[in-house]
Amino acid sequence: MTQKTPATDLLDTLAEIAADSPLAAARNTRDAATEHTQGSYQALFAADGTASFPLAARLKIAQQIARWHGDTLLAEHYAAELASAGEKYAIADEKLQAAFSHAERLSFKPANATPEHLWALQASGWSTDAIVTLSQLIAFVSFQSRLVRGYRLISDKPVTDNGHTTAVAAVWRTDRKTQSGNHAPVAFTQDELNWEPWLPAKALAEFNASQQATLARFGHTDSDYFRLLARDLPVLEQRTLTDKGIFYTAGGLPRKERELAAAVASKVNGCIYCASVHARKAAQLSRQPEAVQRLLDVQPGGVLSVGQDARWQAEIDFSAALSATPPTANAADITRLRQAGLSDLELLDLVQATAFFAWANRLMLTLGEPFEK
Structure with a gap:
């Protein structure tokens, strides 16, 4: 395994992780998650971005998201990067303000997202591809900010005091029909669900042979969700490898408890689809379906x-x-x-499994919705 250093890993720097610390050793054990979290950051903030979504705009939005998530250190990082980038290829104010509205909604109340919000983005000049990248960016910084806080807590470093109110279950969507008219779940469940996008998934034939091979390698070929995210394939590839590095590794926190953490995050964010997948796995692995269902049955505002x-x-x-x-x-x-x-490695696994669903939930909730099989 290659030891990460502050020069190559942003989170080492922001979390002030000493190279000889137990947390550094734990992150080295989880080298795939460490590498591809950094890779996801690089994919989203590389070079000048794209003409339709330039780097300066990405950094402005990321800085504000970090502030909303109470992460001063991460906000300062993006502010410094923005100062270095300048205003090259700045986008129109109307388009930028539409992005900020989208980012604020996904930061605080992701379950409130609707198809109309995506149409408003399109009306302000955002292409389908750019909306996917924007949503990935918002969700990724939500993930990144929780990693910084979690890592600092494990290492007994100070964090911003955001209050001590007990976090509770969120409100979720209770519409009985999806945008397309399918039957929608109105309660959290361990049953298998389907998911439909609000924006068109990219047709498989529109990907070149190399891109199709990447989709096939991860089992994404037949998934509308992943072919929608594949409108920004470099980010999707790094995200998928991060996911695998967090959830599909030996030792550390038992897999059932990583899945439990995913279900908890999904309850806090109001994501019925993600909760159904990961609560079901937690129930199967723990052989405690009743305990998992007790979690799912908690009503909005409940502990x-x-x-x-x-x-x-x-x-x-x-x-x-x-x-x-x-x-x-x-x-x-x-x-x-x-x-x-819990050991340091188990604490790391718990932080990463929880934080990843700050990312996953926000994509599922903003780009489509679940329906019953």
């Missing part, structure tokens, strides 16, 4: 950890607090998790 055993209570409370906007997870949460027996 998610009620009725769970002590270890799950500690994990659920932490994941919920890290998923809130802005996050409220604090040093006391880490102390409680350590008292429950």
Whole structure:
């Protein structure tokens, strides 16, 4: 494995991770997640961006998202990058303001997104491809900010005090029909669901042979969701590798508890589809379907950890607090998790599994909706 250094890994720098620390060793163990989190950042903020979505605009939006998520260090990083980039290829104010409105909605209330919001972006000059990249950027910085906070907490570094209110289940969509007229789920469930996009997925024939091979390598060929995200294939590729590095690795936090963290984040963000996938996995792996269903049944405003055993209570409370906007997870949460027996590697896995669904939920909720099979 290649040891990451502050020179090559942004999160090492922002989280002040000492090279000889237990957290650095844990991140090195999770080298794929570490590498491709950085790769995702580079794919989104490389060079000058594109003519339709230039780097200066990306950095402006990222800076504001970091502020909304209560991450001063990350906001300062993007401010410095913006100062270096200048205003090259700046976009029209109307187009930029539409992007900020989209970013604010996804930061604070992603379950409120509707197809009409995407149409408004298009009306202000955003292409379908650029809307996908914009949504990826918003969701990625939401993920990135939670990693910074989580890593700093594990290393006993100070974080912004965003209050100590207990994070709770969010409101979710209860419309009985989707945009296309399919039956929509109105409650969280462990049942398998389908998902339909609000923007057209890119047809497989529109990808070249190399791009089709990339889709096939990850099993994305027949998925509307992934062929929609593949409108920005470099970002999708890095995101997929990050996902695999977080969830499909040996040792550390048991897989059932990583899946539990994903379900908790999905409850905080109001994402029925993601919760259905990961609650089902958590139930299967833990052989505790009733306990998982108890989590899913918590109503808006309810505390998610009620009725769970002590270890799950500690994990659920932490994941919920890290998923809130802005996050409220604090040093006391880490102390409680350590008292429950979690090692540094297990804490890293919990942070990364939770944070990843700040990314995944925001894509699922903004680009389409679930429907019942």
